Amino acid sequence: MEQIDKKPRSGGTTHFGYQDVAVEDKTRLVRGVFESVAGKYDLMNDLMSFGVHRLWKRHFIAISNIHPGQRVLDLAGGTGDIAALMSKRVGSSGSVVLSDINEAMLAVGRQRMEDRGLVGNIEYSLANAEKLPFADGEFDAVTIAFGLRNVTDQPAALREMYRVLKPGGRLVIEEPDLNHKGVKLLALAEKMLLMRSHFYTPQKIWKMIASCGCSAKIENDGRYTAWVVAEK
Numbered sequence: 001m002e003q004i005d006k007k008p009r010s011g012g013t014t015h016f017g018y019q020d021v022a023v024e025d026k027t028r029l030v031r032g033v034f035e036s037v038a039g040k041y042d043l044m045n046d047l048m049s050f051g052v053h054r055l056w057k058r059h060f061i062a063i064s065n066i067h068p069g070q071r072v073l074d075l076a077g078g079t080g081d082i083a084a085l086m087s088k089r090v091g092s093s094g095s096v097v098l099s100d101i102n103e104a105m106l107a108v109g110r111q112r113m114e115d116r117g118l119v120g121n122i123e124y125s126l127a128n129a130e131k132l133p134f135a136d137g138e139f140d141a142v143t144i145a146f147g148l149r150n151v152t153d154q155p156a157a158l159r160e161m162y163r164v165l166k167p168g169g170r171l172v173i174e175e176p177d178l179n180h181k182g183v184k185l186l187a188l189a190e191k192m193l194l195m196r197s198h199f200y201t202p203q204k205i206w207k208m209i210a211s212c213g214c215s216a217k218i219e220n221d222g223r224y225t226a227w228v229v230a231e232k
């Protein structure tokens with residue numbers, strides 16, 4: 001039976017691909033992995049999903065219920081696909097924070113935004129999702145797409161997402177649906193070779209969120225992707 005990792009404790013070990021590594025080292029190692037792929041991340045994403053990730057991301061934005069004038073946060077936002085869509089939704093009276101732990105990914109994201117003329121309502125934040133540099137209740141929506149599985153202490157990141165969300169705000173998490181065989185293979189490949197990810201089923205993510213006090217529901221496309229949507 002699938003288990004949620006106990007909170008990785010300082011001084012203890014956690015998964016990194018096929019190895020167990022010190023908790024303190026994993027975040028640094030994950031950062032190194034994305035450092036090395038930042039320049040080719042978008043191409044890799046298109047090739048690995050046959051471009052379908054764009055449709056999943058549009059659906060993600062549709063269910064995030066973002067309105068003009070809102071302040072929203074996209075965590076592990078990488079090269080900014082989600083933040084770009086959000087920027088159009090919140091408009092000039094709103095603001096988007098694109099946040100990632102990796103400077104190289106964030107730099108590619110900022111360049112892409114500027115190239116597309118998306119400036120003025122976007123801020124950038126280099127931050128670990130487990131320890132966010134934002135005030136309680138600062139955001140109308142907090143999102144993380146295809147990033148939770150890369151975070152070392154996922155329950156801590158979910159607690160932080162909940163903390164910085166306004167009462168009535170919406171939390172949206174998008175991940176490949178581990179209940180499907182194809183995704184199990186992807187999880188194995190990512191774990192062993194590429195991103196050193198640690199996947200959970202949407203049901204486990206739902207449980208972790210529910211323990212923060214949110215009411216949450218799971219949507220899926222019946223194939224590869226699931227969205228866990230919660231209200232504070």
Ligand SMILES: C[S@@+](CC[C@H](N)C(=O)[O-])C[C@H]1O[C@@H](n2cnc3c(N)ncnc32)[C@H](O)[C@@H]1O
Nearest residue numbers: 034076077078101102105128129145146147150
């Ligand atoms: C697979 S990419 C997803 C990027 C983007 N959300 C997308 O859908 O294209 C995962 C991202 O998570 C970031 N990441 C990994 N661990 C993180 C952490 N602890 N806090 C914040 N971001 C993290 C990586 O730097 C990387 O940019």
